[in-house]
Amino acid sequence: MSTTAFISMAGSTGKTVTAITTACKLAADGLVVDVVDIDLQANPTSWLGYEEWNGPTVADVLRGKASLKEVRLPARYYLGRNADDEDVYKYLDRVRIIPASRETLSPLSVEMVGDRTLLDSLRDAFIAEAHSDPDQVADVRLLDCGGVDSPFNTLAMLATTAEEDFPDGGTGMSGVITCSAPGRKEMEGLDPLIAMLKRTAKLYNRPQLKLLSVVPTIVPTATGAPTKGERELRDYHFRPATGFHELLEVIEDEYADAALCGVTPPVRETRHVKRAFNEAIPLHFYRPTRDVAGDYDRVVEHQKARGLWPSTSRHAA
Ligand SMILES: Nc1ncnc2c1ncn2[C@@H]1O[C@H](COP(=O)(O)OP(=O)(O)OP(=O)(O)O)[C@@H](O)[C@H]1O
Ligand SMILES: [Mg+2]
Secondary structure (H helix, E strand, O other): OOOEEOOOOOOOOOOOHHHHHHHHHHOOOOOOOEEEEEEEOHHHHHHHOOOOOOOHHHHHHHHHOOOOHOOOEEEEEEEEOOOOOEEEEEEEEEEEEOOOHHHHEEEEHHHHOOHHHHOOOHHHHHHHHHHOOHHHHHOOOEEEEEOOOOHHHHHHHHOOOOOHOOOOOOOOOOOEEEEOOOHHHOOOOOHHHHHHHHHHHHHHOOOOOOOOEEEEOOOOOOOOOOOHHHHOOOOOOOOEEEHHHHHHHHHHHHHOOOOOOOOOOOOOOOOOHHHHHHHOOOHHHHHHHHHHHHHHHHHHHHHHHOOOOOOOOOOOO
């Protein structure tokens, strides 16, 4: 069982795309995955098939008005209309979404400031489900947070510490995963995140809170023939554009030790991501080619090899 929160202190670093593709990859490998949307923009909710969702949301869970089971939806994407003019969806095996909406989350972001009970409400909901409905509990929970500094980041960090109270323990790790593009602005978010993790661990007495993995994302790629220097970078699976290897090296050198499972291989910038998002189709299904989703798969393999994800599902096949 693993609970991870995708958090960064800089916006638009690729967290949501990485969380959704991670969910699809882990589900393809047989794990049951919950994506928990705690972003005011509700991007994971729309990307997993519920645009403008106005049913029960994660906010009801945080307020103690609904259980996770009452809110959880099967992830899907839209295929089109059939002959009877009905919407037809493709449902994703083993991926589920705890949806959000701006209307319901927004008031909570204000109420949550300084309210210790609300800040621990997601963790409490996880623990409650482990006791009341253990069969429902996912193998992996991916919490997707928005890119601004908000109490939802604290909520998500604290929720990654639910694990220790689980009746059956199991494999996999819990903690924070962060994404950073190799750019000055995006990388400036890494040190504040590490500082915030330390502060939160201390203030809420959760020494087990940790940074698990740094994912370099949206890395521009070079075109044309490689230079001699670029050829020497063969151990990369692609050639980052000039000016970007140095920044990638900075991420690797400075943050490899700060994250328990280190820095993953980088994810290339590709126009398919924006298109897939606009059409609300997860990358693995949008263009089922290894080129597009392959970089994300390599990220997950890297993390898996380091024990971040559970090796087997608790759920019967
Ligand atoms: N590999 C990629 N190649 C090209 N564009 C990408 C890639 N990954 C993400 N993007 C684009 O970058 C933008 C931000 O991505 P995403 O929404 O995943 O980031 P985020 O960190 O979740 O943002 P926020 O902080 O707003 O929650 C989006 O427009 C997305 O389409
Ligand atoms: Mg996002």
